[in-house]
Amino acid sequence: MQYLTGTAKKDTLEISELLTSEWEGKKVKVNGAVHAIRDMGTIAFIILRKREGLLQGVYEEGISGFSLKDVREADTVEIKGVLEKNEKAPHGIEIRMKSLKLLSEPEDEMMPLAISKWKLNTSLDAKLNYRSISLRNIRERAKFKLQEGITRAFRDFLYEQGFTEIHTPKIGAKSAEGGANLFRLEYFHRPAVLQQSPQLYKQMMVGVYDRVFETAPVFRAEKHNTKRHLNEYTSLDFEMGYIDGFEDIMAMETGLLQYMMELLKKKYATELTVLNITLPDVSRIPAVRFDEVKQRAAEKYGRGIKNPFDLEPEEEQLIGQYAKEEWDSDFVFVTHYPSKKRPFYAMDDPEDPRYTLSFDLLYKGMEITTGGQRIHSYRALREKIAARGMEEEGLTHYLDTFRHGMPPHGGLGIGLERLTMKLVDEDNVRETTLFPRDLSRLEP
Amino acid sequence: MQYLTGTAKKDTLEISELLTSEWEGKKVKVNGAVHAIRDMGTIAFIILRKREGLLQGVYEEGISGFSLKDVREADTVEIKGVLEKNEKAPHGIEIRMKSLKLLSEPEDEMMPLAISKWKLNTSLDAKLNYRSISLRNIRERAKFKLQEGITRAFRDFLYEQGFTEIHTPKIGAKSAEGGANLFRLEYFHRPAVLQQSPQLYKQMMVGVYDRVFETAPVFRAEKHNTKRHLNEYTSLDFEMGYIDGFEDIMAMETGLLQYMMELLKKKYATELTVLNITLPDVSRIPAVRFDEVKQRAAEKYGRGIKNPFDLEPEEEQLIGQYAKEEWDSDFVFVTHYPSKKRPFYAMDDPEDPRYTLSFDLLYKGMEITTGGQRIHSYRALREKIAARGMEEEGLTHYLDTFRHGMPPHGGLGIGLERLTMKLVDEDNVRETTLFPRDLSRLEP
Numbered sequence: 001m002q003y004l005t006g007t008a009k010k011d012t013l014e015i016s017e018l019l020t021s022e023w024e025g026k027k028v029k030v031n032g033a034v035h036a037i038r039d040m041g042t043i044a045f046i047i048l049r050k051r052e053g054l055l056q057g058v059y060e061e062g063i064s065g066f067s068l069k070d071v072r073e074a075d076t077v078e079i080k081g082v083l084e085k086n087e088k089a090p091h092g093i094e095i096r097m098k099s100l101k102l103l104s105e106p107e108d109e110m111m112p113l114a115i116s117k118w119k120l121n122t123s124l125d126a127k128l129n130y131r132s133i134s135l136r137n138i139r140e141r142a143k144f145k146l147q148e149g150i151t152r153a154f155r156d157f158l159y160e161q162g163f164t165e166i167h168t169p170k171i172g173a174k175s176a177e178g179g180a181n182l183f184r185l186e187y188f189h190r191p192a193v194l195q196q197s198p199q200l201y202k203q204m205m206v207g208v209y210d211r212v213f214e215t216a217p218v219f220r221a222e223k224h225n226t227k228r229h230l231n232e233y234t235s236l237d238f239e240m241g242y243i244d245g246f247e248d249i250m251a252m253e254t255g256l257l258q259y260m261m262e263l264l265k266k267k268y269a270t271e272l273t274v275l276n277i278t279l280p281d282v283s284r285i286p287a288v289r290f291d292e293v294k295q296r297a298a299e300k301y302g303r304g305i306k307n308p309f310d311l312e313p314e315e316e317q318l319i320g321q322y323a324k325e326e327w328d329s330d331f332v333f334v335t336h337y338p339s340k341k342r343p344f345y346a347m348d349d350p351e352d353p354r355y356t357l358s359f360d361l362l363y364k365g366m367e368i369t370t371g372g373q374r375i376h377s378y379r380a381l382r383e384k385i386a387a388r389g390m391e392e393e394g395l396t397h398y399l400d401t402f403r404h405g406m407p408p409h410g411g412l413g414i415g416l417e418r419l420t421m422k423l424v425d426e427d428n429v430r431e432t433t434l435f436p437r438d439l440s441r442l443e444p
Numbered sequence: 445m446q447y448l449t450g451t452a453k454k455d456t457l458e459i460s461e462l463l464t465s466e467w468e469g470k471k472v473k474v475n476g477a478v479h480a481i482r483d484m485g486t487i488a489f490i491i492l493r494k495r496e497g498l499l500q501g502v503y504e505e506g507i508s509g510f511s512l513k514d515v516r517e518a519d520t521v522e523i524k525g526v527l528e529k530n531e532k533a534p535h536g537i538e539i540r541m542k543s544l545k546l547l548s549e550p551e552d553e554m555m556p557l558a559i560s561k562w563k564l565n566t567s568l569d570a571k572l573n574y575r576s577i578s579l580r581n582i583r584e585r586a587k588f589k590l591q592e593g594i595t596r597a598f599r600d601f602l603y604e605q606g607f608t609e610i611h612t613p614k615i616g617a618k619s620a621e622g623g624a625n626l627f628r629l630e631y632f633h634r635p636a637v638l639q640q641s642p643q644l645y646k647q648m649m650v651g652v653y654d655r656v657f658e659t660a661p662v663f664r665a666e667k668h669n670t671k672r673h674l675n676e677y678t679s680l681d682f683e684m685g686y687i688d689g690f691e692d693i694m695a696m697e698t699g700l701l702q703y704m705m706e707l708l709k710k711k712y713a714t715e716l717t718v719l720n721i722t723l724p725d726v727s728r729i730p731a732v733r734f735d736e737v738k739q740r741a742a743e744k745y746g747r748g749i750k751n752p753f754d755l756e757p758e759e760e761q762l763i764g765q766y767a768k769e770e771w772d773s774d775f776v777f778v779t780h781y782p783s784k785k786r787p788f789y790a791m792d793d794p795e796d797p798r799y800t801l802s803f804d805l806l807y808k809g810m811e812i813t814t815g816g817q818r819i820h821s822y823r824a825l826r827e828k829i830a831a832r833g834m835e836e837e838g839l840t841h842y843l844d845t846f847r848h849g850m851p852p853h854g855g856l857g858i859g860l861e862r863l864t865m866k867l868v869d870e871d872n873v874r875e876t877t878l879f880p881r882d883l884s885r886l887e888p
Contacts, residue, residue: 405553
């Protein structure tokens with residue numbers, strides 16, 4: 001028997017630890033993966049890939065206590081040496097190596113992709129086929145580090161605002177928005193579906209905690225094969241009670257985006273630099289009615305309105321352009337979507353029930369959020385369900401929650417991969433999805 | 445067009461805001477759900493349920509500017525009044541009400557469960573059948589607030605330790621631990637499964653970020669109908685590279701538990717008080733070999749060993765009792781599990797390959813974590829796969845990652861609902877699962 005007493009500090013150092021005061025000339029020990037070897041004749045550079053970035057080791061024949069021939073790219077190693085200044089090296093430092101210990105070796109050092117190049121010039125398909133390799137490229141992996149920052153900001157901001165985190169089931173007997181586009185499975189001889197949204201559950205939990213959020217996968221069996229659709233993605237959802245109107249939801253999202261950009265600036269500066277990203281100004285976000293902005297964009301860009309009830313992707317793009325040109329904003333809230341395109345739980349505008357008290361948030365011309373106020377009256381809910389010709393079957397628990405009282409409430413869902421995609425200026429959502437699932441891709 | 449500029453502060457106050465300095469005699473506005481009404485004749489108490497707890501409103505006939513008859517339990521309301529001290533009231537305060545505005549009304553004020561009682565004395569089945577109602581009980585909802593604290597501590601600690609959060613797909617062509625116990629579905633005319641663990645993905649990502657974690661649902665089609673099994677649960681997973689041995693994983697988990705208990709003490713004191721919980725001492729956690737502790741428990745409690753390769757639930761319980769009695773610890777690491785009961789990726793002990801460099805963590809006699817060192821050599825992995833008579837089909841991407849180099853690494857998975865269950869001293873994991881999925885339960 002032995003006792004464990006907690007995380008022990010190791011003597012191998014991370015890059016940020018190397019950069020503390022009085023580091024010059026210090027003997028240090030570091031580990032990492034051999035990202036690249038650059039043999040210049042009498043000296044050579046061994047570039048290590050560490051979680052905080054690249055680190056240059058200098059090999060000098062006869063001085064470094066090992067042979068360069070014994071090191072290969074994709075080895076993982078532990079090196080000892082003396083830390084020196086070098087303005088041309090990553091982080092302005094390098095290690096003059098005294099010894100090298102091999103921790104592991106690859107079976108095959110020939111990488112399928114040239115990951116040590118600054119830009120991984122290859123097709124999206126090749127990147128995805130070798131996902132666990134292509135992400136070893138410094139720029140590729142930086143995208144998903146920023147994605148972490150987005151999720152982290154979402155949670156931290158909402159904790160501060162008094163929200164409670166929930167975990168709702170992904171297998172269910174019935175789903176939120178009706179019968180289409182559901183993945184079906186057999187659950188111990190009963191038919192079941194994968195949830196396409198935590199919508200009904202998060203509403204039910206508003207009656208318990210007032211404010212709740214969830215960050216979890218959702219599943220949509222849509223047969224779209226576009227640059228913006230996935231069949232599984234991470235949804236950042238929140239729902240809050242005691243609102244005065246759906247403007248409260250938009251204000252909360254604006255506050256969230258402000259918090260997010262501050263966090264990214266503060267804690268993810270390395271990744272922003274690596275990807276050369278300028279964060280958007282979110283100090284104020286314009287909000288404009290659906291029919292008004294649709295009309296305005298149609299007029300300004302001379303494109304006729306084909307579908308008065310929804311926004312086509314091209315229209316979203318033009319509205320994004322309009323918001324940028326007219327209001328100098330990458331973001332724009334489009335409010336009051338037509339009722340017939342919104343789900344049953346959306347609250348209709350009492351002043352004109354053809355429209356809902358709802359919104360989408362567009363970022364650089366693409367929808368990244370759908371939200372709005374929900375119906376909180378049991379009777380109004382049942383009336384709307386009946387008016388749509390829907391069945392109450394499978395909604396019993398949801399409706400019972402309203403039968404026993406619910407505050408006025410609303411919420412939203414943010415597509416994590418889409419938000420990341422727009423932030424890093426990619427044009428295909430698969431670029432910012434770790435392991436995408438689409439019509440043709442089920443692996444890796 | 446209007447501009448949104450961020451979260452606006454409302455003039456309705458939360459309980460913590462009421463308790464700031466110089467609050468006595470102050471006019472305040474609060475909202476909440478009517479949790480209970482206690483009519484004492486000339487005066488009455490309206491108890492509001494708010495997200496931070498209960499709040500007492502005092503109704504005085506003729507003074508409060510509304511009629512008690514117009515308020516019902518399960519209404520949501522906004523009240524104005526004067527804040528006064530009352531040591532018998534929750535938080536030592538009450539509001540002498542001047543006005544009340546109705547925000548929403550229930551269809552039916554008769555609750556299916558007596559949620560306003562301190563202890564909800566009802567069956568587990570009734571609680572689960574009316575989950576969104578039963579959780580309105582203050583003690584019931586406190587359990588899931590603590591569950592939030594556990595997840596939050598997991599993430600915050602790992603961020604501090606240089607881990608990166610990842611989101612791996614839940615629908616896949618193949619799963620980590622082989623063919624059994626998988627939910628199957630059709631994915632656009634191809635067979636697919638729901639992942640029972642993010643194991644293979646998190647290992648693949650160690651080659652990218654060195655240290656990764658995920659908090660997400662996993663799915664197991666096990667036909668167990670016990671108090672400790674679920675068919676869908678939340679798994680807290682991490683995986684880390686450059687380890688010296690599996691002891692590094694146990695040390696990291698010990699550090700995590702220490703961080704977790706501190707966070708719960710600091711930020712979840714209300715819930716700990718409500719549930720009357722004493723946090724466990726995790727300053728040191730004993731670790732003992734599987735065969736040794738199995739033998740010791742068998743001897744001490746006079747129970748014969750039936751299965752030398754695994755721990756039966758009753759054995760886990762006795763080992764938990766042993767750790768409490770002999771080492772005064774609620775937790776005990778059981779190390780070196782037999783190889784034949786561990787998955788193919790587990791690293792065998794080079795000193796005795798019948799055992800693995802792995803562990804389970806037991807908490808109050810129940811397994812809440814499985815972890816260990818993994819094989820990082822491509823050849824060793826393929827040899828073990830072959831020796832087990834497994835197919836490499838479906839493991840191509842996983843194996844390719846190792847072909848191109850991986851550091852020594854290991855990790856673990858924690859069952860969130862089980863850890864919560866033991867922390868709050870429940871005896872059925874469904875008590876600490878928001879919406880459980882088991883053999884018979886697919887709703888709500």
